[in-house]
Amino acid sequence: MRHPRAAITRATLGLIPGADTTGFAHNPEPFVPGQSFMPIHRLPRALTHPYLLLTLTVLFWSGNMVVGRGMREAVPPMSLAFARWTLALLLTLPFAWPHLKDLRGLSSRQWTILAVLGVLGVGAYNTLAYVALVHTTATNAALLNSFIPIAIIALSWLMGHRPSLLESVGVGVSFIGVMTILSQGDPAVLAGLSLNVGDLWMLAAVLSWALYTLGLKWRPAGLHPMALLASFTVIGLLVLAPLAWWELASGAVLHLSTPALFGIAYTGIFPAFLGYVFYNRAVGQVGASRAGLFIHLMPAFSTILAMFFLGEAPRAYHFFGITLILSGIWLTTGFKKG
Numbered sequence: 001m002r003h004p005r006a007a008i009t010r011a012t013l014g015l016i017p018g019a020d021t022t023g024f025a026h027n028p029e030p031f032v033p034g035q036s037f038m039p040i041h042r043l044p045r046a047l048t049h050p051y052l053l054l055t056l057t058v059l060f061w062s063g064n065m066v067v068g069r070g071m072r073e074a075v076p077p078m079s080l081a082f083a084r085w086t087l088a089l090l091l092t093l094p095f096a097w098p099h100l101k102d103l104r105g106l107s108s109r110q111w112t113i114l115a116v117l118g119v120l121g122v123g124a125y126n127t128l129a130y131v132a133l134v135h136t137t138a139t140n141a142a143l144l145n146s147f148i149p150i151a152i153i154a155l156s157w158l159m160g161h162r163p164s165l166l167e168s169v170g171v172g173v174s175f176i177g178v179m180t181i182l183s184q185g186d187p188a189v190l191a192g193l194s195l196n197v198g199d200l201w202m203l204a205a206v207l208s209w210a211l212y213t214l215g216l217k218w219r220p221a222g223l224h225p226m227a228l229l230a231s232f233t234v235i236g237l238l239v240l241a242p243l244a245w246w247e248l249a250s251g252a253v254l255h256l257s258t259p260a261l262f263g264i265a266y267t268g269i270f271p272a273f274l275g276y277v278f279y280n281r282a283v284g285q286v287g288a289s290r291a292g293l294f295i296h297l298m299p300a301f302s303t304i305l306a307m308f309f310l311g312e313a314p315r316a317y318h319f320f321g322i323t324l325i326l327s328g329i330w331l332t333t334g335f336k337k338g
Helices: 004-011 050-070 077-105 108-135 138-145 148-158 165-182 187-191 197-218 225-249 258-286 288-309 316-333
Strands: none
Touching (some): 077 108, 077 225, 077 258, 108 138, 108 197, 148 197, 165 187, 165 288, 225 258, 288 316
16 A cells, blocks of 8 residues: 555645746726637637636646656756746747837836736746745645635735635635545644645745736736736746756756656646636636636646556545535636626
């Protein structure tokens, strides 16, 4: 029989969002469905439903952590973050190029907002999460990361937005589902976890993500989404570049084998670029609180990925936890039409 802690670690690899994604939450300027990040508005409506886009995004993020942890011996974390966001920028520029001229008309205050959001979303979250994973276990990081939807609602409350009773209950039910999977159905497992300095870094990452998501309501109105994405990515890369340089100067070594290059390609194309595009479009339609709740789907997808790629058989607590997660999401989204 496998050691429970080992099983938990593998089952929770996907709980940390791989893309430094955001949502256009509560922006005074309404989201225009035709104003897409890329030509996804040309697809059939069923393929661009916000909940489908959120589900695909979370699937990309879950796969990102599996790939990222598999590459940790070949590509140091800061270098991986810099490489994947460089690739994401190259993918973004063809769509953003016609709209970059709009950046020239921004005021100093608007540039300050862009800088803060770019640092929080692209630069800070990944950096803090990667540092956390050096000092803490995947289980602890996954446990703390699952507080992101709760942090979004709590900060929204402080900013004057009062979540409905169903939203609060839905988050609570899905959170219990996450805890069920993390603990393998045994509360004693969670009680036995000990906190360390890495957990403080992870809490900082959770806070940066929540602030970033909610802070997007102050994004410059009228700026094309792809120009906004490009500006955030450039700002984030300016933060990540010295960190990656310091990492390599400190003795970290890159081993760019074929699997490592494929891994970088995956993290840049799916979690960083497509995940960002899908998540932003969806959040513009359903709001930050409901979109953030989909993060709780990560342990469900991790279970599925572990079954296919690691040969792990799902247990009863997996199905029970997934049922609770889906029930919580349904409570939050099923009674309210976007």
